[in-house]
Amino acid sequence: MEHDFWLQKWEDNDIGFHEHEANPALVDHFHELSLEKGARIFLPLCGKTLDIAWLLSKGYRVSGAELSTVAIEQLFTELGVEPQISDLGKIKHYSAGNIDIYGGDIFDLSGEILGPVDAVYDRAALVALPEKIRRRYTAHLMEITRKASQLLITFVYDQTLLPGPPFSVTDEEVSNHYSDYYQLTLLEIKDVPGGLKGQCPAREHVWLLSNS
Template identity: 60%
Template sequence: MEKSFWLEKWQKNEIGFHNREAHPLLVEHFARLDLERGDRLFLPLCGKTLDIGWLLERGYSVAGAELSEMAVIQLFEQLEMEPQVDIIGDLKRYRAPDIDIFVGDIFHLTDEVLGPVAAVYDRAALVALPLEMRSRYAQHLVQVTGSAPQLLITFEYDQEEMPGPPFCVSDGEVAQHYAKAYTLNLLQTVAVEGGLKGKCPAEEKVWLLESK
């Protein structure tokens, strides 16, 4: 899947994947990460998610990575923050108190540039990537975050009924990507109301990945 696919989605405002409130599964299960106020979370492929505002309001620090600069500009407008912008290698960094968002290809993000994080919240990254990219992404995420614990959200449905994204990521695939680095805990499975994009039945799953 080309970068131009997602950039065009943002350009055309075709962002049905953008929730208009904090994700209910984050709200319900966030405490399982056992974090302290001030701890820093990494949100890969974060877009302009309202989950960031929810985390900031509760006293956490946020780092994110996002391909679309338009999404990041809209994020800071939404947060009513004036970011400082600088260039770090192949990435742009938008920053304000308690928030750093890196704009560009997430595979260009290094652990040195990202800095330490206490946890990862992956709501829309793994499921946004096609099969051939997911293994590379998962390995990269583990490396740049130092195997920080994760709250991961996936979808499971008949991929033949809908091409994605979001893509179907089975329980077995989650294990394939993460079982070496983490103990995997499936916290909840919920049916997607009305089906995924109204097209096919689907389940949304939330996982707690605890560092081994």
């Protein structure tokens, strides 16, 4: 989507996509990544998700990329910590304790700025981007994370019934993006309760993308 679309969503507090608890798929399947405590997890297009607080509470380090300054400020306020802020070219780095958030366009975030990560948790990035951008995004994500393993959540539904976001990302598309680089395991398929945005039937697919 255009930057202004998401920035306006946060400015208007039009954030129906924001969940008010840790995502059940994260809670149920995070162990599949087989990470040691202290591992560093990257959340692309993270918003102020409560998944971050959950990961921190489990002893992991968290890094994220987010376009909206409003979302980043609310995240740190809700975590009850004051970040240190530094400018890294087009990216602003917000850091406190075991959390680093990189403010700006994710395509301006380099692997050098991000630093090493042990895994990626993509709940809201791939599905937030229109099809014409998703190929560029997946290639960039693999580049900056050095193809770290991923826990990926997608939605599958009749795209003609709902314009998105979140967009429908089929299993075939996931394979097209990632099968040359990862072993793909479909961990779970479940119906979205009440349908997506209450408007059309949809299923949530939970993927493990591993290097082993």
